[in-house]
Amino acid sequence: MPNESQPANIDDLISDFSRFYILTILYEGSAHGYSIISQFKKRVKKEVSPSLVYPFLQQLEEKGLVTHTQKPVGEKERKIFELTEEGRELCTGLFKRFATLVAIAIEPSLYVCAHCGCKVYEGGYREVIDGKETAFCCMHCARSYKECKKSVKQTK
Numbered sequence: 001m002p003n004e005s006q007p008a009n010i011d012d013l014i015s016d017f018s019r020f021y022i023l024t025i026l027y028e029g030s031a032h033g034y035s036i037i038s039q040f041k042k043r044v045k046k047e048v049s050p051s052l053v054y055p056f057l058q059q060l061e062e063k064g065l066v067t068h069t070q071k072p073v074g075e076k077e078r079k080i081f082e083l084t085e086e087g088r089e090l091c092t093g094l095f096k097r098f099a100t101l102v103a104i105a106i107e108p109s110l111y112v113c114a115h116c117g118c119k120v121y122e123g124g125y126r127e128v129i130d131g132k133e134t135a136f137c138c139m140h141c142a143r144s145y146k147e148c149k150k151s152v153k154q155t156k
């Protein structure tokens with residue numbers, strides 16, 4: 001990983017759940033620091049320290065992943081943070097990776113039937129076809145699969 005030019009760096013930056021979650025809040029729309037903190041609390045049911053949020057936003061801004069605009073909120077000027085195009089791309093990539101991780105965690109033995117394409121969570125049926133172990137949901141699918149293969153061969 002260290003010789004990958006940029007991503008390793010970003011991984012260090014987003015190495016924990018809080019930072020990851022801050023990004024998901026920003027991904028949904030622009031927000032000021034305080035609203036990030038309160039949305040975080042509402043959804044994660046956990047406090048996030050401003051001493052984590054603000055430096056993180058600043059780091060993201062230094063990397064060109066976030067920009068801010070000043071807007072008056074009540075009597076004060078507040079910084080409204082927003083993801084840049086690059087920041088959004090980074091998030092999309094992260095979310096995909098995260099989704100894959102979750103899928104791996106909750107679907108450890110999932111495979112797809114080679115004949116009907118349905119997802120098989122447990123059991124199923126495996127058969128070696130043309131020297132390759134092939135997975136099916138049931139032996140009927142395995143039979144149909146073999147028949148299809150045979151007829152394809154015959155028509156050639």
Ligand SMILES: [Zn+2]
Pocket residue numbers: 113114115116117118136137138141
């Ligand atoms: Zn099947």
